[in-house]
Amino acid sequence: MSTGITATGNFWSAFFVNNRIVSGVIIIALYLIIISFFGYMIAPYIKKLYTGENTKLRKYTDPIIGFIEKVAGVDRNKTYSFKGYFISLIIFNFVAGTISFLFLIFQGYFFKAPGQDVMSPSLTFNTIISFLTNTNLQHYSSPTTLTYLDLTVVIIGLMFLSAGTGFAASMAFVRGIMNDDKKLGNFFHDFLVAIFDLILPLSLLATVLLIIVGVPDTTYSSIIIHPFFGKMTVNIPIGPVASLEGVKNIGTNGGGFYGANAGYPFENPDWISNLIEVVSFTIIPIGSIFALGQALNNRKFGRVIYGVIVALFIFSALLTFFGEISGIPAMANLGFNYGGNFIGKETAIGISQSSIFSTGATLTSTGAANSALIDYTPAGILGILFPLLLNDPLGGVGTGILNIFSYVIFTVFIVSLMVGKLPEIMSLKVSAKEMKYSTYSLITHPLIIIVPLGIVLLLSPILMSSFVNTRPDQITQLLYEFASAASNNGSEVGGFATNTAFFNIIDGIIMLMGRFPIMAFQLVIAQSFASKKPKVLYGRTFDIGSFWFGMMLFFTMLLLGLLSFFPILAVGPLLSWGRTFSLIIRGVL
DSSP, rough: OOOHHHHHHHHHHHHHHHHHHHHHHHHHHHHHHHHHHHHHHHHHHHHHHHHOOOOHHHHHHHHHHHHHHHTTTTTTTTOOOOEEEEEEEEEEEHHHHHHHHHHHHHHHHHHHOTTTTOHHHHHHHHHHHHHHHTOOOOOSSSHHHHHHHHIIIIIHHHHHHHHHHHHHHHHHHHHHOOOOOOOOOOOHHHHHHHHIIHHHHHHHHHHHHHHHHHHOOOOOEEEEESSSSSSOOEOOOOOOHHHHHHHHHHTTTOOOSSTTTTTTTTOOOOOHHHHHHHHHHHHHHHHHHHHHHHHTOOOOHHHHHHHHHHHHHHHHHHHHHHHHHHOOEEEEEESSSOOOOTTBOTTTTTTHHHHHHHHHHHHHHHOOSSSGGSSSOOOHHHHHHHHHHHHHHTTTTTHHHHHHHHHHHHHHHHHHHHHSOOOOTTTEEEHHHHHHHHHHHHHHHHHHHHHHHOOOOOHHHHTTOOOOHHHHHHHHHHHHHHHHHTTTTOOOOOOOOSSSSSHHHHHHHHHHHHHHHHHHHHHHHHHHHOOOOOOOOOOOOOOTSSSHHHHHHHHHHHHHHTTTTTTHTTTTTTHHIIIIIIITTTTOO
């Protein structure tokens, strides 16, 4: 009996070892199934937040929310149209950003720990804008640049604020589609509900789970390690790692406690923590899509939207996985058993889990990384870059449904032209105003990427002196840097000195342009829908819950997103792929 069990175990072990592609695809499929399950399970709860229904947590959180509103002088029953709602959002974020900026400036001069660097004004500006916009682009060296007071008060505080702002905007957007009273709601009340009813509870749960699997969470600043050989000692920084990791992932923030982010063993010890983190940063974006369909009484619509997202997810993940498992041709031709491109990856995580983590982090606005993106093959980096060019289709906390709806409106308009009927969504006529602002939303993203990229290339002798790779790789690195900032993602390929006054300021401006103007355009669309009364059923153009609409939406996203960037892709990652690796993934195509 024992022999049979052993033989069976050896068979399956040998099977998966010798079939790396099969096992990798199975792992990616399992990840997709697991995150879809948890996203679907939380959707009814998010739907209640969208529709204003009571939840089981409300009896505990409502007194806290009420007390804060009373102290702040907020009347939750006073609702606003787009102008009042968005002005409240901007003022709140501006005040929080200004206070945080001053805190870091003075903290740097008066309360710095020995051996820590003082942040320059440009780096402070970049850091505050980065965390305020949910981007978490880190041009500083973590954790040696910031004190734990900076981390707990400013960084974690802005992580909650940016996530709460995004979800509040999504609540206003859904409310605008559902109602016809010309009101979007009360930003301050929506923000507090987002924090106390959703983001904080899930962050606490994620923190506890990460502590259980070995992520440290302590007030100690470091631990002293005595190596096996020699008399030297090594100080390893620790601190409130799990606390930051919880809101980092749940809030789709992505900024890590360590410079290596989730590639550092204290942030991501093993495959269990890797799975917890992927579930954490996808649960609210996926749940929001299903909740949108439920709130609008059209579950098929939510499933179609998610089906399109999954198709994009699969394409990106498999392109990255096959690019990495094929590896570097020069290594593959050496004659030994080459297992793929493991450079820059944790062996405990592997290629498949690194691929699903990296593409999931760019499909959402998380931007976390469990591997060094600069060490990916051109095909691998193209799979990770692809969602950034579409402005993170799954989006961040709340912002995902705002981003995807611009594509939905555009697709509905195209379909209506094809069949010769009036465009409508959910019995709401799509007029010129909605088309205009959805177009503004869609063209802003490529503009704020391509224009700065062109400026840098024109001034390349001055601004690109720190680049060390070939020209196609330099273009890829610049494209990724600006695409990440524009989509409020925050992941980085690196390969050049980003902590300079120019890149700190230009990235800060791009992050602001990618966050608030696009959010404003999308809330104007919600306001326009909220002003349509009565909601009459115009001759139905197309069933937006059908498979064919999903196909049209998928190809519309590809055409609008990728055609804008094809010229720069052709001289960047595609040229690097074709010249060095050939446009064939070994053993696959």
